[in-house]
Amino acid sequence: MNSTAPSDFRLIMKRTPRRKTVAIQVFPDGKVVVLVPLQVSDAKVEQFLKLKRCWIERTLLKFASLGPQRAPPQFVPGEAFLYLGEERKLSLFRIGTRAPEVDDANLHVFLPANSKPELERSRIRSALELWYKAQAETLCKARVAHFSELMGLLPKSIQIKSYKTRWGTCKSTGEVTFNWRLAMVPLSLLDYVVIHELAHLKYHNHGAKFWQLVKIHYPDPEAARKALQLLDHRGALKL
Structure with missing residues (x-):
């Protein structure tokens, strides 16, 4: 063509x-x-x-x-990954497999003691994705519980999925779904997405009444949308 x-x-x-x-x-x-x-x-x-x-x-x-994009992650020690908007340096421990752990400065990934170098990259990526999904589920459920009480809107179910072009969805049947990469963004931006999707439980469109409801609980949604777009564009959320 x-x-x-x-x-x-x-x-x-x-x-x-x-x-x-x-x-x-x-x-x-x-x-x-x-x-x-x-x-x-x-x-x-x-x-x-x-x-x-x-x-x-x-x-x-x-x-x-918006500026240059981040290079694709290499999953090497010292590489930075985001957790709730803050960078954590990747550290590797070859002492047996268990769930990654995070502290104020580092994101620890545990590999088998006899881990083969050619398999490590895929293992690290898989371990991190599973960990981020678990974190996103815990965070999103907690923030949904918080804002559901404030907004008087309760979803039927909450799911965590992988999306390329959206942060969350709300079905007319009351199910809400969130992108697991929300575990990487600042909590204030996660809150915006939660509020946005909960508002769709009442208004299934982006009309004036929808935005009025959102702004009661998040006064500057446009700033949040731009911040999420910037993070996404720069590749900060790549895994």
Whole structure:
């Protein structure tokens, strides 16, 4: 497919039977994904891209203005990982496998005594992800309990999942789900996501009444949204 987008775009077109309309996703690394219904022609996609070209360029420029991205983690001793917005230095102990532990300065990961070097990176990553998921579950459940009482809104269930493009979801049936990477962000930002999803239990949209409710419990949601976007863009939450 010949694109009308500038040459520095990395354009990917994905056709899917689940979509009814064309949609564009712009990512911080310069990738632009176009989600296209099966019945929409390439010509119509080209026309859509022409209409959205300025928006795509503005979005990419906005990402560029946020600064450089963090390199992918190498999982080596001394490397920094975030826990509740604070850096913890990775330390490794080859004394037997158990759950990672955190203190004021370090994040300790425990490996088998006979750990093979070529397997360590994947083992460390897996151990950290499981640990972050457990931390996120504990933190999110505690903050949901706190704000549920204040807001008078109680979800039917709380789940922790892995998302690439969202921090949480709220179904019309009352189930709320949170991204496990929330264990990496400052508690104030985690609180914003919790408040946001609990507010959806009452308002299933982003209308004026929804934001009025959010602002009662979090007066500056826009600042929180920008802070989360910045952390995500810089790759601070990569694992």
